[in-house]
Amino acid sequence: MTVFTFDLLNExxxxxxxxxxxxxxxxxxxxxxxxxxxxIDSNVLYFSGYELKNSKGEFEIETAxxxxxxxxxxxxEFECLGISKTNFEVQVYDFLAHGITSDYDGVVGxxxxxxxxxxxxxxxxxxxxxx
Numbered sequence: 001m002t003v004f005t006f007d008l009l010n011e012x013x014x015x016x017x018x019x020x021x022x023x024x025x026x027x028x029x030x031x032x033x034x035x036x037x038x039x040i041d042s043n044v045l046y047f048s049g050y051e052l053k054n055s056k057g058e059f060e061i062e063t064a065x066x067x068x069x070x071x072x073x074x075x076x077e078f079e080c081l082g083i084s085k086t087n088f089e090v091q092v093y094d095f096l097a098h099g100i101t102s103d104y105d106g107v108v109g110x111x112x113x114x115x116x117x118x119x120x121x122x123x124x125x126x127x128x129x130x131x
Contacts, residue, residue, distance in 0.1 A: 019080035035109030
């Protein structure tokens with residue numbers, strides 16, 4: 001069992017976790033237990049060495065703000081919360097082109113955590129996960 005700590009500064013705060021692609025490119029993702037899929041900014045993918053033209057295709061997804069079109073990619077290696085996955089499929093969206101700016105580079109969704117037991121303790125500011 002591994003424990004990660006987080007700070008929620010106010011009611012609008014999100015839980016931010018660190019991730020890496022191919023073990024070298026670091027990014028910050030919001031933990032989103034309402035998201036079925038992990039989604040990252042296309043710029044993160046590009047700077048990680050992936051060619052944006054090599055997507056698995058476009059897909060429509062429903063978000064809290066409506067329907068958007070995303071691309072899907074298989075990441076050779078993706079690590080987050082002490083879990084490492086190979087050939088992990090993520091959704092990719094160009095946040096900046098759509099006027100989205102934030103302190104994080106996307107969201108880690110339930111698809112990433114599906115095979116693990118985890119508990120979010122908001123009061124203590126701890127995320128416990130069985131790896």
